[in-house]
Amino acid sequence: MHHMSRSWERSRGRHRPGRRSGPRSLRHRSITLHRRTLAKLLAVGVVVAALAAGGATAFASDSVRDAIASNLSGVGKGLGAGSDSPSDGDSSSGDEQADVPPVLTASPLAGATGVKPRDAVRTTVTSGELRDVALTNTDGDAVKGELAPDGRTWSVSEPLGYDATYRWSGSWVRPDGTVTPLTGQFGTVDPARTARASMNIRDGATVGVGAPVIITFDRDLSAKAKADVERALSVRTSKQVEGAWAWLPDTADGSRVHYRPRTYWPANTTVTVDAPLYGLDLGDAGYPAKDLSSTFTVGRSQIVKADAQSHQLVVVRDGKTVSTYDASYGKESDPRRVTRSGTHVVMSKSQKVLMTNRDYGYVDLPQYWAVRISNNGEFIHANPASTSSQGNSNVTHGCVNLSTKNARAYFDTAIFGDPVEVTGTTEKLSAADGDIYDWAITWADWKSMSALARAS
Template identity: 60%
Template structure:
């Protein structure tokens, strides 16, 4: 038989053998997919981004994370458009990466990295943009770092705009006061001015001398609605100085200074004319707000303007000062003739001026008109303690009160 005929006779057997092999392979694959003891083919890892790729107007405090299913994350990064990396933490099992800092307003960020598993590797990719607010709420305080203040100094935080009633509890939860010794105190919202809101923290009683105080307002990124956000965090560290209390007796025409429990000065004074309600020195606990060697005083209703008065210590925002006034020397210790200020001799006013601290209390007694909100910012001590606590946006809820740093301050190391 010719060789070509023998080849043709063998060919079907070779083809048939190939088909059998393919069928066996297919059977093995099917068995692998569904049969007992089969080996499964691993799927590629899946990656979930929070926020999702392409998200816009993300809040700067929103949770930011990368989650891997079916694998572990490696070399994960979140980078701002200017190349600044965002710090983050990888979970012990390698499956979750979480950003550990707030994001910047109006900034675009992109993810990078990989998720690797038995089924291979997939890239971590995607990006989002952070909201660019139309308004930012800023906070400020009159007590700066390193200041030494008097025992009646309230912690005042003033906002650059109005804080809606509905947002006050959220704002207050972000405020804290820590002290080196236990101090009982509370926040209270004072009446708004035309354009700003303000909140004060004061102790139930005067500060213990020597107390160290740390104030923190973690306001950055706080979402206040209508694309308004908190602009920045605020901190202040200060200490309480010696105890100095002024006892100003309107009826006795005297001013007594008590320092660390001892009387160090008892001088004649003249107070506001009692027959004119506009000139009466207001009663109650005033707080020293500042001082100036020369203060230009104006009261057009009484026909004087830019009159220089020396050794002037401001005790309210209604124009009340303790200052030198030689012109009223005849009345000091005898009668009240001033326009509301406490007049002393030049020597006595200078001595008091040199001893005073911001936040010292001035306790005015014997007046028939009391200090009130109409007289400016620092009338805090005229408000009874229970009423003061009720002015907190968190008052009345046990859970909220328990979270208030202001209810009982956190203690710092001594």
């Protein structure tokens, strides 16, 4: 066996514009006050101060504060000397409660900094309606948002950008026709570090029925960050599929999460994977630089049955045997040369590969029509030197050897994700054999590797 550099298909993720970002939601509750209680509070000036400093400071704070103070003053006069004040025991009076003063609130508050791109951003009024609301960055680019059917709440509908300033505009039209302009601004977080993420299956690709979806990060993620990432991920399929995400052990390159079905994907299935990661707070790992997404197709079902005892390699396509080739597998007398039993998947292929195994005396030895099935150096490839053993004995260094003619014929049919089911050897495929050993894990164990299962 020999070691080669990895060969992965790269995803084409969607990059969020850098001028977007959003804040944590702070909701202000309207307050209904008993008349006598309100009168007592007005006597010490508490209500005016509380409302003026709280619910209205985000927009046009002076005018809104004046409006609230005016409303409250009117209520206070109504409760002054000469008014018909109900007795303590009369709690059923129809005019027991004062009108709720109109209030304009916003989340985040004006002047806020460090707002996260995926925090809730909205403005709300308790009466009247909002008109022509917009949230723009310093370049004048508007953020997408939606106005509620009642016209009283406008909410941002996309993540904002990192390290940006956003300003409100528009107006609040009250029931009496008074127009209050919306003003105020806030700033978003400037990440100390960003995390790069990538997906192994590109948009528009066609893959085999054993293909796992793999998202890798260039940093180690905490248990909390992994759970937050997993909550954000989604997989949609055109045919019913039971599948699950599992976090494999971190590597020197960072954290990785895989998705696989319980059994092989149904042939001819369309799969859409969405990973809206941009703006997600990953703690010490930072913030992801972009979203990822991919829509790909699971093609025909092609499964290779690789039986080391029969010295054959059988190709089964859509349930029918289409080819049977004589083969030679790893030599059993040397544990380091044994081809691993278990379900491998086709990872990549190349017409020519330079193979090296210094322990066995070869460096950059060219081999042809090579289909990689693990990252421990196992390939299905042509090897004229072992032709006499193909079909009758196992003499290789761990690869599956075929004749040049047969290797090329198989090479032409192989695609990423095709399962290669090796049987009849003494060594099992495991985590020690590379990046994709997903099918060597039982379904029960696979589900236990979810970050959400571990967090529950």
